[in-house]
Amino acid sequence: MRITPRRGIGVAAATAALVIPLATAAPAAADPGLAALARTVTVRGVENHLRHLQRIADAGHGTRAAGTPGYTASRDYVAGVLRKAGYTVTLQEFPRFFTTELSTAVLQRVSPDPRTFTPTPPRGGSLGEFATMAYSGSGDVTAPLRAVDLVLPPGPAPNTSTSGCEAADFAGFTAGDLALVQRGTCNYRVKALNAQAAGARGVIIFNEGQPGRTGTERSSLLGVGVDIPVVTASFAAGEELARAAAPTVRLRTDVVRDYGSYNVIAESRFGDPDKVVQFGAHLDGVDAGPGVNDNGSGSAAVLEVAARLGRIPTRNRLRFSFWGAEEYGLVGSQHYVANLSAEEKARIRLYLNFDMVGSPNYALKIYDGDDSDATGGPAGPPGSDEIEKLFEKYFDTLGQGHVGTDLDARSDHDSFAQAGIPVGGLFTGAEELKTPAEQALFGGTAGVPYDSCYHEACDDIDNVNGEALALNTGAIATAALVYGFARDLPGPDTRPVTVARTLAPAAHDDHAGAPAR
Known part of the structure; x- marks a missing residue:
């Protein structure tokens, strides 16, 4: 695995300037202690999760695709880490055919x-x-x-x-x-x-x-x-x-057609349950290979951030999601969103998606929340532009170049966008060819796919770029702290007005949060 960043940037360096975006986005969270906490999210921890996913694939005939023993073992590993970190973990089963x-x-x-x-x-x-x-x-x-x-x-x-x-x-x-x-x-x-x-x-x-x-x-x-x-x-x-x-x-x-799979949903025990900040990555791969970059990289980075924040009393409720059967057409996340009540949807104030964050020939791509890049992609629901700006600020603070990428329907953010929930996230490229302009920003090789092993057997532990993984993991940690402690979250508050909210609007305004519902 390429664990040595090309320019020596690791998660600790990538989060060194956290106080600036924290202070800008969430005054109450401008605490050097939180920046120190973010530094505990290490690329070594992410790599350990990736190695575990590789071992699971090796034991499962080279795959972690939905409907296979490799996916079941991946599900159980992630759920075990999250339970140990203090989360309430739900294995959400969904009925759907898969083919092997x-x-x-x-x-x-x-x-x-x-x-x-x-x-x-x-x-x-x-x-x-x-x-x-x-x-x-x-x-x-x-x-x-x-x-x-x-x-x-x-x-x-x-x-x-x-x-x-x-x-x-x-x-x-x-x-x-x-x-x-x-x-x-x-x-x-x-x-x-x-x-x-x-x-x-x-x-x-x-x-x-x-x-x-x-x-x-x-x-x-x-x-x-x-x-x-x-x-x-x-x-x-x-x-x-x-x-x-x-x-x-x-x-x-x-x-053969198999039936059913699972999402893994981890809910923090802290924070306002009416202000949910949700993170997600798809946990499954394709039949052809281990799926370590697609999407072990996103899953491992989100998992490491979750593991470090599980016992931190945030202002807002953190929820971490690991989707099944994304490779079969966003099946797990679509099932999850479709089965939320109107009240439950309104509680989710934003959703952040991380799919392939360690591509070998990477570009640092931020989901374009308002189509400000004018590439013809759809704009996200109101508030999506604010999420885009947070990630832009993170990379700008590091002096690190970045580009936009369309909010298309290729990953699980689309399930939430279709429900009107503000969305954002990061991506480092798949089978498309890197452009000369991107080579100038990020190095690598123009005219070559961002990930030449996309959906192939070679998407293994050696198919991950350590620099991209470190930078993006730092960005995920930043977003978790900014939105975990922010008084104001992106997008409109669509929760219905209730007597309880009218009488006690600040009931969950302290860092201690509220017990899990």
């Missing part, structure tokens, strides 16, 4: 010119020319292959192709055939469902073909409902199949 690939898939051109395409193993190994999609059905089909509204050669920009996005694309499709569909415009689930409705017995969705969109993708159909085999394929494999004359193809997938 039992054996290696098969994709063959039977005729003309028989050829077997290189598969992606169910766990571990490099990406092949095709890969089974999460939530795919099982089956072994040999049938004619029909191209569906392809754009070959590919258009100049991503999402030029609309292949399979409309039911009309399958007009004249022969039921019982296999469908060849191209990536672009709509998500894979839409394409697969349209193909299934047209009578396809299996679907091959190949990459679109522009730079950065040529290789095989590990991806998900985002839920059950597709009962036929569905695989992704590289652009080269898809183009080869598309240009064959009336090809007959064999497609085989071998998948």
